[in-house]
Amino acid sequence: MNQAQRYKELAARTEGKKLDSSYHAAFYLLSCEQGIFDVAKKHVNAMGIGFDGLKRSLRGFDETSLQVVEIACNLFKWTGKCKVTPFDISRMGYPYMEQVCNAIWIASGEVKVQIRDAENGEPELLLDSRPYQRTQRLHSRMEQMYTEMLEGSSEDMGMGLGEQNGETGLEMFGEPDGDMEMER
Numbered sequence: 001m002n003q004a005q006r007y008k009e010l011a012a013r014t015e016g017k018k019l020d021s022s023y024h025a026a027f028y029l030l031s032c033e034q035g036i037f038d039v040a041k042k043h044v045n046a047m048g049i050g051f052d053g054l055k056r057s058l059r060g061f062d063e064t065s066l067q068v069v070e071i072a073c074n075l076f077k078w079t080g081k082c083k084v085t086p087f088d089i090s091r092m093g094y095p096y097m098e099q100v101c102n103a104i105w106i107a108s109g110e111v112k113v114q115i116r117d118a119e120n121g122e123p124e125l126l127l128d129s130r131p132y133q134r135t136q137r138l139h140s141r142m143e144q145m146y147t148e149m150l151e152g153s154s155e156d157m158g159m160g161l162g163e164q165n166g167e168t169g170l171e172m173f174g175e176p177d178g179d180m181e182m183e184r
Helices: 003-012 021-030 034-043 051-057 063-077 086-090 096-108 130-156 178-183
Strands: 112-117 123-128 160-164 167-171
Touching: 003 021, 003 034, 003 112, 003 123, 021 034, 021 063, 021 096, 021 112, 034 051, 034 063, 051 063, 063 086, 063 096, 086 096, 096 123
Parallel strands: none
Antiparallel strands: 112 123, 160 167
């Protein structure tokens, strides 16, 4: 079974429940390796994901697998502190660190999980980053507008570079307007 097949099976166990980004992130991580999936599928049903039972069932698994499940739980429940630190994630190595980072993007709603049939007929898991790309474009536009606004207002206010006590600084001519006072 590949990850797409495992992911689909976990989602099917929710019996058609509308899944939010927390489910998608958790299923993405719980489907990343066969061993985790084999245990996880017993703890997924229409009511949700039974992480307490899942964690108890993973005794004897390697540290990285336990960390992956801990992160899946945290992304799913949104409560409590995650026992896995960013330092721990940085030491996971490939492919786990990539899987965890992808799951974080999925949980944020910035990346969507898609399953499609590949040329060989097998399901294939794809990550759609178009929502994130829209956010990037919006941020760039806002930043550009802000820069243009600052450039325009500095010309309107007669701002220029000057020198005080041998140091170069910003020199203002005239009185600041109300917006400038609010920023201080």
